[in-house]
Amino acid sequence: MAKALTVIGLGNMGGSMVKGLLKSPLKDQHPLKVFDLHPDIKDQFAEMETCQGVEDLSLLGKDGECLIFCVKPHDLKSLAETLRGKIDPDCLVLSILAGVRIETIQEELDFQGGVVRAMPNIAATIGEAATAMCCNANCSKDQKELAERVFQAVGEAYWTKESLMDTVTGLSGSGPAYIYMVIEALTDGGVKMGLPRSLSQNLATQTVLGAAALVKHTGQHPAILKDQVTTPAGTTISALHELEERGLRSMFVSAVEKATDRSRFLGESR
Numbered sequence: 155m156a157k158a159l160t161v162i163g164l165g166n167m168g169g170s171m172v173k174g175l176l177k178s179p180l181k182d183q184h185p186l187k188v189f190d191l192h193p194d195i196k197d198q199f200a201e202m203e204t205c206q207g208v209e210d211l212s213l214l215g216k217d218g219e220c221l222i223f224c225v226k227p228h229d230l231k232s233l234a235e236t237l238r239g240k241i242d243p244d245c246l247v248l249s250i251l252a253g254v255r256i257e258t259i260q261e262e263l264d265f266q267g268g269v270v271r272a273m274p275n276i277a278a279t280i281g282e283a284a285t286a287m288c289c290n291a292n293c294s295k296d297q298k299e300l301a302e303r304v305f306q307a308v309g310e311a312y313w314t315k316e317s318l319m320d321t322v323t324g325l326s327g328s329g330p331a332y333i334y335m336v337i338e339a340l341t342d343g344g345v346k347m348g349l350p351r352s353l354s355q356n357l358a359t360q361t362v363l364g365a366a367a368l369v370k371h372t373g374q375h376p377a378i379l380k381d382q383v384t385t386p387a388g389t390t391i392s393a394l395h396e397l398e399e400r401g402l403r404s405m406f407v408s409a410v411e412k413a414t415d416r417s418r419f420l421g422e423s424r
C-alpha cells in the first residue's frame with residue numbers, strides 16, 4: 155500500500171502545501187490526510203474535500219507514513235507531546251518549521267527514524283514553490299526520494315546542508331513577502347503617476363513574473379539583463395540611479411540577513 159502523507163497544521167503554509175499537492179499527480183499515488191487543532195478549518199477549503207481528516211493524532215505514525223509538520227515553531231512542543239514515542243521508526247517526519255533543527259525534532263519526539271527539514275514557500279499553492287531541504291543520517295534512500303517527490307510536486311526542490319537552512323528561510327521562505335511588497339509599491343508608483351489601480355497591479359505583477367522568467371529561461375546574470383533594459387540617457391537609468399542612491403540593494407541584503415538571524419534565533423530559543 156502507498157504510504158500516506160499527513161499534513162499537520164492547516165494554516166497558511168499547511169493549507170498551501172495541501173492545495174499544491176492536490177493539484178499534483180502525487181494525490182493519485184498517496185492517500186492525503188490532514189489534521190489541525192481546529193477541525194473546521196478543513197471545511198473552509200473546498201479543495202480539501204477528498205482529504206481524510208484525522209481525528210486522533212496519537213493514531214498517526216504507523217505503516218511508514220510521512221508526517222508533514224506545518225505548525226508554528228513554538229507549537230512543536232505541544233504537538234510532540236502527543237506524538238512522543240509513538241511514531242514507528244519506518245515513518246518519515248518532514249518538518250517545514252522555521253529555525254527548528256532536526257536534532258530538536260528527534261529529541262522532542264523521541265524518534266530515531268528519518269527526519270527531513272525543509273523550507274518551501276507559499277507559492278506551493280500553485281506548484282511554484284522554491285524549497286531547500288536537508289535530512290538526518292537515518293533517512294533511507296526511499297524516504298529521501300519521497301521527500302523530493304513531495305516538494306517537487308509543489309515546485310522546485312534542492313538538497314542542501316542543515317547549516318544553510320536558516321539562510322534559505324531568510325531568502326526563499328520569507329522571500330515571497332518581499333516581492334509582494336515590491337509589487338504593491340510598483341503598483342502605487344503607477345497609481346501615483348495616473349494609472350488605474352487594476353491596470354497598474356496587472357502591469358507590475360506581469361513585469362515581476364516576466365523578469366524572473368527571463369532570468370530563469372536565459373540563465374544570464376541579472377546584471378546583463380538589466381543592462382539590456384537600460385538605454386543610454388533613457389528612462390531606466392534615471393530610476394536605477396534613484397534606487398542606488400536610496401540603497402535598494404543594501405536593503406534586500408539586510409532583509410535576508412535579518413530574517414536569517416531571526417530563523418537562527420527561533421532555533422536557539424527552544
Ligand SMILES: NC(=O)C1=CN([C@@H]2O[C@H](COP(=O)(O)OP(=O)(O)OC[C@H]3O[C@@H](n4cnc5c(N)ncnc54)[C@H](OP(=O)(O)O)[C@@H]3O)[C@@H](O)[C@H]2O)C=CC1
Binds near residue numbers: 163167189191252328
Ligand atoms: N507562512 C509561510 O509562508 C511559511 C511558513 N513556514 C513554516 O510553516 C509553519 C506554519 O506557518 P503558518 O502556516 O504561517 O502558520 P499558521 O499559524 O497559519 O498555521 C499553523 C496551523 O497549525 C495549527 N496548530 C497549532 N498547533 C497545532 C497542533 N498541535 N496540531 C495541529 N495543528 C496545530 C494552528 O492553530 P492555531 O492558529 O490555533 O495555533 C494553525 O491552524 C511555521 O513553522 C513556519 O515557520 C515555512 C515556509 C513558509
Ligand SMILES: O=C(O)[C@@H]1CCC=N1
Binds near residue numbers: 252327328
Ligand atoms: O515568517 C515566518 O517565520 C515564516 C517562515 C518563512 C516564511 N514565513
